[in-house]
Structures are given as structure tokens and as C-alpha cells.
Amino acid sequence: MYFDSSCPSSLPSSPLLLLPMHSATNGFPYWSDLLNRGPRTSAGPTFLRSMRRVSGHLLPTSSLAYPFPITTGLRTLTTRITPSSSCTHVSGFLGSPSSPTIWQGRSFPSRVATVLSSLPSSLLPSCAHLPTSPASRDSSMFFGGLSSSMLSGIGGRERDEEELSLLKNAGVYVFGSFFVQGLSFVTLPIFSVLMSTSDFGLFASYTFWISFSNAVIGLQVGSSINNAYLDYGKDGIYRYASSTSPAAILSFVVALFAVIAFGEPLSRLFELPVCALAAGVVQSLFTYYFTVHIAMLRMDDRPFSYLALSVANAAIGTFGAIGLILLDVFSAPYIARVFSSVVAAAATGGVSLVFIYLRGRNLFDRKATVYALKISVPLILHALAGILLVRINQVIILKVVGADAAGIYAYASNFGQIISTLFLACNAAFVPWLYKALDAGMDARSVNLTIRFYINLFSIGTAAFILLLPTAIGLLSDPSYRESSYIAPIIAMGFLVNFYYTIPVNYEFYLKKTGCIALGTISACVVNLAFCAVLTPVFRGEGAAVSTLLAYCVLFVMHDVIVARVFKERRYEGPRQFAAPFGLAVAALVLTYIFMDADVVRAVLVCVLLVLFGIGLRRSARVFGGDGEKEASS
DSSP states (O other): OOSOTTSOTTSOSSOSEEEEOOOGGGTSOOHHIIIIIOOSSSHHHHHHHHHHHHHTSOOOTTOSOEEEEEEETTEEEEEEEEEOSSEEEEEEEEBOSSSBOOOOGGGSOHHHHHHHHTSOGGGOOOOOOOOSOHHHHGGGGGTTTOOHHHHHHHHHHHHHHHHHHHHHHHHHHHHHHHHHHHHHHHHHHHHHHHSOHHHHHHHHHHHHHHHHHHHHTTTTGGGGHHHHHHHHHHHHHHHHHHHTTHHHHHHHHHHHHHHHHTHHHHHHHHTOOHHHHHHHHHHHHHHHHHHHHHHHHHHTTOHHHHHHHHHHHHHHHHHHHHHHHHTTOSSSHHHHHHHHHHHHHHHHHHHHHHHHHHHHOOSOOHHHHHHHHHHHHHHHHHHHHHHHHHHHHHHHHHHHTOHHHHHHHHHHHHHHHHHHHHHHHHHHHHHHHHHHHHHTTOOHHHHHHHHHHHHHHHHHHHHHHHHHHHHHHHHHSOGGGGGGGGTHHHHHHHHHHHHHHHHHHHHHHHTTOHHHHHHHHHHHHHHHHHHHHHHHHHHHHHHHHHHHHHHHHHHHHHHHHIIIIISOOOOSOOHHHHHHHHHHHHHHHHHHHHTTTOHHHHHHHHHHHHHHHHHHHHHHHHIIIIIHHHHHHO
């Protein structure tokens, strides 16, 4: 039985593509095995899940023939899949049943080709010849003349390109982030000469204020871009971005009035003049447009445009600050850095603002705004708690120990946050890939394989970085900042655990369950405050760094439990997948303190880790290059 009685008459009387369903012993299970007990090979889940995702329906075992639409652009392909005891027949037509559209050669739907090419070539026979009946000839043109090798070539190349694009985009994001962070890193010795430790502490207080302002202005609408890209599409995302911008403008006006009304108490809290607080609010508005723009560039797989904006923002802020300090334009060096930061945000954010409104051409859309606020509003608490988690330590040190100690902690944070910059760069490439993989129905095994290498390589790199930190700080810093050598490794370790936390939390973002994200962050913030209040007066900066590390551990465990137990969406192996990489990083941290003054010993250990890192890169290249089955089993 090829088609049931409801099959349109315009379909050919014989199948256009025959996909044998071999017995389970031959490597491919029966259709009922796929639906009821799950696949036994990598081909089964890829094919079935992809078809389920494309169709938007769950294929029931009770139906002998099940129609579903595949939308590709403005045209729709209607396909029938007929399961039987021994074989599956696939046929289709384009357009309407009464007037099918011919689709040949390069116009072959690439998404369908990708689905079909996921089957082993041995299971994909040559397509049937064109029917001789004139009535059925047109509708058979969909698969007519396409051999299995052609199908495999069309889909296989696309699949390989998608896998390689993840590595390519990650490389561009990492390079760009290292360039931006490297600019800050290279100029640290310059700023350590131009600015006192007290100036560093006050500028750190300004960055804390900016983080707080960024969390409120825009109502975190930018965090909904990843989901909106999937729901509104590539063409609709710009209209979405422009139509939700009034939320940012309204929150900006409210925040500016709040600074004017409560300027004096805020000034005493942050130890900053009111004009600096107001400038921070203006900077946050432009930062909102900049953030939304680069989020769209990430989802649109445009890493070089992302890179250009990020580099421009960093260069203007850094070199502008150095120039203003050297020219002695302002009374205090930290004020010069504040001013240059505002100018950099206005320049890049202004470009983003113009770009968004020119492409979107829509000032307000109620439906889009409601969609955005449902996702973003819970994230305001998440962002505020995250700021307290990262920045409150500097304020506590400033109040309890003094401005000099706060400046040393802020200086150490600049080194430790290189890890944060790196994982945010990797995440910029990983999140679009993960969203699109989940949206396309990629099987859990393939997703887990990518995550495994992602975790291992990042952990090895962080361990090597921790071992190098004391040497780097000693070479690049003024002797007055020497104490930061004991703080920065712990901060870097904390950001590694923060990287681990992004693995489960990305699933929560994909599922739009942002309320649970805020709950986890608030809990970790409470833990950090409790430990920081106890440890900082005794151990100064080291105590504050340890409290943040412990809080990040709580954050990771909470979100892992939420994804695994509450949403049941964990596509990775769980805590045991992190145990060995985390143990390696802990060992590197301990050895760093044991051999703090033995640069040669730590250099040898770094060389060993770099060899492991190279082996990991080679292995990951083999996996993404097509040897994934062999590597995954090893």
C-alpha cells in the first residue's frame, strides 16, 4: 500500500523515492521501533526528528499515510510518508495538488535534502525514473532525475557547512574578543601608571553603576532577540527590534528622573558625582541599541560585522581615555575614563540605532512588545542579581577595607575576566548554533557530543591561563598591584564555573522559562553576599573572590537541577560531564599557589596543558569533519 484513499489524484501512481526500512539487525530499525522504542542508530533519530520538526506534527503509529507541509520561503511542499511493515514510500508535489510546480536541479529544497542525506548512503537507493503517464509527469519532477548521490551531495555539503560554520564563527568571535580584551590587557600597564589605585577603585564603582543601569534601561528586551529570531524569522527580526524599542526609551526617561530626584543618596552610595551617574544612564541607552544590534548579527551569522562594532567600541573608549588623561582635560583620571566610555557607547550605539530603525521601519507593535516583555521582565531580576553577584564585592571592599584594596581587586578582576570575555565570545557562536540545532530537531547524542568537546577544551585552556596569571601580572603591572597575583586566579576559576552554568541556562532561554533563571541568580547572589560579609574583613580581596567562586558553584548546580528535573530537557550528560575538566582546573589552581614564585615550573605545566589542548582540537576537528561516529564511541 503506497498511499491511502485520501491521497490527491495528481500524485503519481508509483513512489518517487523508495526508502527501505531494513530490519534492526541490518542497522536500521522498523518504523514502529523508531516511533515507540526510539532509534538504535544515528541515522534514525536524525531522519525522524528532522521530519517531525519540519512538519510541526508528531507522526502517529496508527496512520498508514500522514501528510504535512514543508514551508520553504513562499512555496510549500506537501509530502506524504507511508510507513509499512517493511518499507516507507515518500512522494510529494509543489504548490497545490491541482497545479504542481516543477522544482529541479539547484532549486531542490535544501532542508529536505539535508533530512534525506542524514540517512547512510547504503540505505538511500536511486530515485525512481519519471513516470511515463503524462498526467503524472509534472508532479513527479520533484525527485525525478535526482540520484541518491546527488541527494547526498546537496544535503551533505550543507550539513558539513553548518558544522564548520560553528567552528568558523566561534573562531571569529574568539579572535574579536581577544582583540578587544587584548586592547584592554595591553593598556593595563599604561593605566596603572596614569591612574592611582584610588582612581581604579572609583572607576570600578562607575562600572558597577553602569551594570545596574544597563539591567534596568531596556527592560532586558535585548535578551529576547535569540528567541524572536526563530519566531519572527530573518526578515521580521528588524521590525521586531524597532517596534520594541519604546520600552527602552520609556525606561531611560524614568531612570534619568530617578537620578535627578535621588542624586545625593546615590552619589554617597557609589562615591561618584551626580553628573557621572547621569552620564551612565545616557551610556546605558546607547548600550541597549548596541546590544540588540549585535545580538541580531550573531543570530544572522554575521560575525565580521559583530567584530567591527565591538572593536570600534573598545578602541574609542580605550584610546579616548588615554588621550584625555594625557591632555589633563579633567580633574581626575577616572572622570576621563567615564567620559570616553560614554562617547564610545554613543558612537557605536548611535550607528546601531539608525540601522535598527532604517531596517525595521516600525515605531511600535503591541503584540511584539508583549512577546518581548514576557521573556525579558523576569530577566531584570536575573540581571540585577547577576550584577550584585559580580560587582557587589568591589563595593564591600571599598566600604570595609578601603579604596586602595578595591582598586587592587578591580585590577585583578581585569585579568580574571579574560576568561569571562572568552566564554562570552564562544557563547556568541554556540547559542545560535544550539537554538537552530534544537529547532531543527537534532538528536541529543549529536548535541551532547558538541557540548562535551566545548567543555573539555575550555577547561583545559582556563587551567593553562590560571597557571600563567602570576607571571603575566608580574610582568605587566606596577609593584603596587602585586597583591592582585593572589586574587586573579580565584576570580578566573569562578568565571570557569560561570561558563559551566551557561550550558544548562541556554536551554532555559531556549524554552523561554526565564523566571527560573532569575530564581537561580538571586539564590547565588544571597550566597555570595553571605560569604563575602564573613570572608572579606578577614581575607580582603582573596575572601571576596572565594565567596564569588562558591556562589557560582551554587548557581551551576541549581540550573542543572532545574533543566534536568523540572524541564527534563538536559541534552548533556550532567554533572559527571564536568567532573574531570573541573578537577583539572582545581589542580591547576592549587599548583599555581604552590609554585607562585616558580615561573619555570608553571611554564612546564602550561606546556603539558597546551599539548592536551592541541589533541582536543585535533579530535574535535575529526568529529566535525565527519568521523564523529568513531570519535563518539571512543
